[in-house]
Amino acid sequence: MAGNGGPWGGGSGPDDENRGKDEGRKGGPRRPGEGPQIPEIDELVRKGQEQLRVLMGGRGNRPPSNGGAGGPGPQIFSRQGLALGAMAAAALWAYMSFYTVKPEERSVELFLGEFSAVGNPGLNFAPWPVVKAEIVQVTGERTTEVGAGEAGQMDMGLMLTRDQNIVDIEFQVVWNIEDPAKFLFNLADPEDTIKAVSESAMRDIIARSELAPVLNKDRGRISTDLFAAVQSTLDSYDAGINLVRVNLAKADPPKDVIDAFRQVQAAQQERDKLEKEAEAYANTTTAGARGQAAQLNEEAEAYRAQVINEAQGEASRFLAVYNEYVKAPDVTRKRMYLETMEKVLGGMNKVILDGVEGGQGQGVVPYLPLNELVKPAVPAGGTN
Amino acid sequence: MRAAYILPAIFVLGAVVVSSMFIVDERKKALVMQFGQVKQVVSEPGLGFKIPFIQEVVTYEDRILGLPTQPIEVTPADDRRLVVDAFARWRITDLQQFREAVGVGGEDAARSRLDRIINAAIREVMGGVPSTAVLSEDRTALMNRIRDMARKEAANLGVEVIDVRLTRTDLPEQNLDATFARMRAERQREAADEIARGNEAAQRVRAAADRERVEVTSEARKNAEVIRGEADGERNKIYAEAFGRDPEFFAFTRSLTSYERALQSGNSSIVMSPDSTFFDYLGSDKAPEAKPAP
Numbered sequence: 001m002a003g004n005g006g007p008w009g010g011g012s013g014p015d016d017e018n019r020g021k022d023e024g025r026k027g028g029p030r031r032p033g034e035g036p037q038i039p040e041i042d043e044l045v046r047k048g049q050e051q052l053r054v055l056m057g058g059r060g061n062r063p064p065s066n067g068g069a070g071g072p073g074p075q076i077f078s079r080q081g082l083a084l085g086a087m088a089a090a091a092l093w094a095y096m097s098f099y100t101v102k103p104e105e106r107s108v109e110l111f112l113g114e115f116s117a118v119g120n121p122g123l124n125f126a127p128w129p130v131v132k133a134e135i136v137q138v139t140g141e142r143t144t145e146v147g148a149g150e151a152g153q154m155d156m157g158l159m160l161t162r163d164q165n166i167v168d169i170e171f172q173v174v175w176n177i178e179d180p181a182k183f184l185f186n187l188a189d190p191e192d193t194i195k196a197v198s199e200s201a202m203r204d205i206i207a208r209s210e211l212a213p214v215l216n217k218d219r220g221r222i223s224t225d226l227f228a229a230v231q232s233t234l235d236s237y238d239a240g241i242n243l244v245r246v247n248l249a250k251a252d253p254p255k256d257v258i259d260a261f262r263q264v265q266a267a268q269q270e271r272d273k274l275e276k277e278a279e280a281y282a283n284t285t286t287a288g289a290r291g292q293a294a295q296l297n298e299e300a301e302a303y304r305a306q307v308i309n310e311a312q313g314e315a316s317r318f319l320a321v322y323n324e325y326v327k328a329p330d331v332t333r334k335r336m337y338l339e340t341m342e343k344v345l346g347g348m349n350k351v352i353l354d355g356v357e358g359g360q361g362q363g364v365v366p367y368l369p370l371n372e373l374v375k376p377a378v379p380a381g382g383t384n
Numbered sequence: 385m386r387a388a389y390i391l392p393a394i395f396v397l398g399a400v401v402v403s404s405m406f407i408v409d410e411r412k413k414a415l416v417m418q419f420g421q422v423k424q425v426v427s428e429p430g431l432g433f434k435i436p437f438i439q440e441v442v443t444y445e446d447r448i449l450g451l452p453t454q455p456i457e458v459t460p461a462d463d464r465r466l467v468v469d470a471f472a473r474w475r476i477t478d479l480q481q482f483r484e485a486v487g488v489g490g491e492d493a494a495r496s497r498l499d500r501i502i503n504a505a506i507r508e509v510m511g512g513v514p515s516t517a518v519l520s521e522d523r524t525a526l527m528n529r530i531r532d533m534a535r536k537e538a539a540n541l542g543v544e545v546i547d548v549r550l551t552r553t554d555l556p557e558q559n560l561d562a563t564f565a566r567m568r569a570e571r572q573r574e575a576a577d578e579i580a581r582g583n584e585a586a587q588r589v590r591a592a593a594d595r596e597r598v599e600v601t602s603e604a605r606k607n608a609e610v611i612r613g614e615a616d617g618e619r620n621k622i623y624a625e626a627f628g629r630d631p632e633f634f635a636f637t638r639s640l641t642s643y644e645r646a647l648q649s650g651n652s653s654i655v656m657s658p659d660s661t662f663f664d665y666l667g668s669d670k671a672p673e674a675k676p677a678p
Contacts, residue, residue, distance in 0.1 A: 051390070113407040114430040160554050162519045165567055185410050188447040196452060196471035200549040207519040207553065237448060237473065237546070256564045260571035267575035271582030278586035282593035289597035293604030300608035304615030311619035315626030322633060333636065340640040341662045349653035352663075 096128040104139045106180045115181055136180040141244055144173045144191060146199045158254055159203050165211040170250040171223075173198045173230065175243050182240025190239060194230070201229040214251055215261075223248050403436035412443045415479055425479050444482070445491060448475045448546060453499055457556055458507050464515040467554050470530070472502050473546040474538065481542030494541060498534075502548055505533035518553050526550070 100123055101107045107119035110132045119126075119133060126133040147157030147170035157169045173194060177183045187193050205225050206214060214222070223246045231243045253261045325332045408414050408429045416424035416432070418439045426432050427446075434441065455469040476482050476494075486493040509529045510518070518526065531548040538545045555563055627634040656663075664672045 110410055110429075112431040113409045114428070115410045158554065160519060164519070164555075164563065166555075166560075166563055186447055188411075188445055188449045192452075193448075193450050193473070196450065196551060197549070200471060200551045203551060203553065204523055207523055208521055253567070254564065257567045257571065260568040260575075264571050264575045264578065267578040271578045271585075274579075274582035274586040275589070278589035282589050285593040285597045286600070289600040293600045296601070296604040296608045297611075300611035300615075304611050304618075307615045307619045308622070311622040315622050318626050318634065318637070319629070321637065322630060325633060336637070336640060337661070340644055344643050344647050345654070345662065347652075348647060351653075351655045352658055353655060 093128060097131075098123060098125055099133055099135075100124070101135060104137055105135050106138045106177075107133045107135045108180050108184055109133050115185060118181055134184065136177060136183060138177045138180055141174050141176050142191075144175070144194050144198065146171055146173065146195060146202065147250070157250070159206040161206055161209055161211045161214065163210045166254050167206060167211060167214050168250060168252050168254045169202060169206065169248075171198075171202065171226070172247045172249060173243065174245050174247065175241050177240060178242035179240035182238050186238045186240065190241065193237070193239070194234070194241065197233045198226070198230050201226055201233065204229070211253075215253065219248050219251055222251070400436050404433055406432050406434065406441045408432055408443070411445070411447050413446045413476070413479055414441050414443045415483055416441055422480050422483060427479065442483075444476055444479060446476070448473050449491070451495055451498055451502070452551075453502055453506075455552060456503055456506065458510040460510050460513055460515040460518065462514040462516070465556055465559070466510070466515055466518065467552060467556050468506055468510065468550060469552045470502060470506060470548050470550050472498065472534065472548045474498060474543050475546065476542060477544045478542035481540075483542075485541045494543060497541060498538060498543065498545070501537045502530070502534050502545075505530045505537070505548070509533065518550075523550065523553075 099107070101119050101121045103121045105121065107124060108115065109117045109119055109124075109126050112130060116131065124133065147168075158166050159169050161167055175194060183190060202222075205222055209218065209222075226248075227243055227246045230246075234241045234243070252258065406414070408426050410429040412429070414426040414432070415422055416426065416434045416439050418435070423439060424432075424434070426441075432441075451472045451474060453470050453472065455467050457465055458468050459465050482494070486497070509526055513522070513526065517523075527548060527550055530550075531545060534548055535545045658666055661672075
């Protein structure tokens with residue numbers, strides 16, 4: 001096979017040889033009339049065939065009439081040289097026809113341009129140049145980013161929500177190849193397609209949402225919805241692509257308004273603080289009131305105890321005195337009277353006048369220098 | 385020598401043979417043209433044959449191609465302008481028609497024509513709906529309408545529009561500032577609202593606490609007065625029980641105590657007659673005459 005020069009080369013050595021022999025025989029019985037010309041043509045033809053044979057099969061016979069016309073020929077066309085060359089060509093062809101596929105790859109084989117087979121990891125055979133193999137990395141994860149970067153004044157990731165607000169989204173789609181043949185043959189630019197499909201699906205999801213859920217609660221739902229939408233779209237194109245996951249990196253208010261959002265958060269915390277302060281005040285106040293109430297109560301009870309005790313004390317003192325009095329009333333009376341009066345009169349300024357009362361008028365007219373008496377007025381003398 | 389011409393002759397023969405065959409890759413399709421005329425349409429990949437030299441092969445992309453459109457500003461039915469761009473996917477289906485439509489311009493020429501077709505479809509579909517329809521569940525329906533419209537037009541090019549998906553549907557850049565200002569104002573309103581609610585709640589709590597305090601203390605005072613009243617009543621009862629045994633004796637002792645307390649030394653003066661009981665024995669040592677009890 002090696003020496004034939006390709007599938008389209010004509011290998012027609014044996015035929016030539018036969019023809020050559022025939023013509024040689026024809027030329028054999030020489031007609032007298034045509035003498036020298038026929039042998040010349042004959043000679044030329046045979047030489048040509050000889051050279052052809054030499055080139056192709058290395059079986060060149062030395063033409064019998066020519067002692068050394070064909071000559072030994074150039075070295076490269078000797079039998080051994082050709083054999084070596086054939087082996088080298090075979091080796092080269094083998095090198096180009098066998099190829100390895102690594103475990104994370106697959107290969108796609110094209111027979112004369114037409115898809116023929118998918119090659120698995122290992123050593124594969126694709127006879128050159130009939131079959132060409134293209135190797136595709138299949139299991140390795142590839143990432144497509146959407147939303148990062150800027151175009152003009154606008155961040156690429158700004159998206160409009162249902163309530164006409166704007167949110168800044170950045171996300172990544174991680175994918176690998178499921179079917180290498182479909183991947184190569186169905187989409188002309190798979191990377192761009194994935195990016196466009198993902199962006200379109202995300203904008204679609206955001207356009208159907210309002211701002212608040214996107215910022216706070218719905219990240220998980222958004223990722224899930226996006227995953228489903230993108231995968232189904234790619235499947236509808238038969239893209240042979242398998243989505244691994246979606247990372248929603250950022251879902252924030254645009255940076256121009258993010259301060260205002262932070263203010264809202266600060267306000268919420270302020271509100272909490274106000275409410276807690278009021279509660280603290282309430283607790284302090286009611287506790288204080290209860291304390292005060294207890295104190296008032298205790299004071300009243302203390303008063304009661306004091307008053308009753310005093311009364312009981314006085315009463316029992318009186319009764320004790322009285323019990324003694326009834327045993328000897330006159331004596332006790334006199335004694336008490338005198339004891340008290342001597343104390344009382346002992347400390348007072350006294351003036352004793354005789355005969356102040358009475359009708360016969362010889363007495364003294366009392367003259368009271370009241371304005372010398374600093375202390376409050378005393379009723380004039382006489383008792384009884 | 386003519387033998388020398390054999391080699392070139394072989395090469396020439398080879399060239400002819402090679403020129404009569406061609407390979408169409410899985411990813412492509414081809415036209416065989418003869419002097420500008422389409423002779424063969426090759427849609428299947430593999431080996432093909434043609435007349436050498438006279439006929440030439442022109443290849444075209446067989447895969448699905450993507451066409452992103454430039455952002456355009458559209459005016460929907462409610463006059464709220466939007467900036468819209470889309471991503472269309474298309475492929476060449478009728479190769480002969482394609483060639484006739486775009487000539488030697490090939491894919492590039494097709495792209496620019498498709499771009500125009502799609503933009504026109506976008507404008508027309510968007511012009512008929514309000515901007516809110518774009519930001520809602522109807523988005524898919526709109527994309528389908530655009531696609532169908534573009535598909536019809538593009539069929540003349542021998543091209544199938546597989547789908548048209550809207551990517552950006554944003555406000556124009558001039559409106560960005562206005563939208564941001566509105567978003568900020570809404571946030572400020574929300575912040576003020578939060579604080580107002582906080583104050584309201586705080587005030588309620590404080591007022592309730594004050595009221596409770598007053599209630600508790602006034603009740604306590606009431607109870608205290610009751611207790612004091614009871615105590616006073618009890619005291620009076622005790623006194624009455626005790627002193628009531630002998631009111632006259634009580635008057636006597638109580639008066640004596642009063643005299644003692646009230647008439648302190650140094651602050652009182654008295655003018656007395658020796659007739660007072662105190663002076664019974666002052667004038668004589670005899671027992672005084674019985675006097676009527678004072």
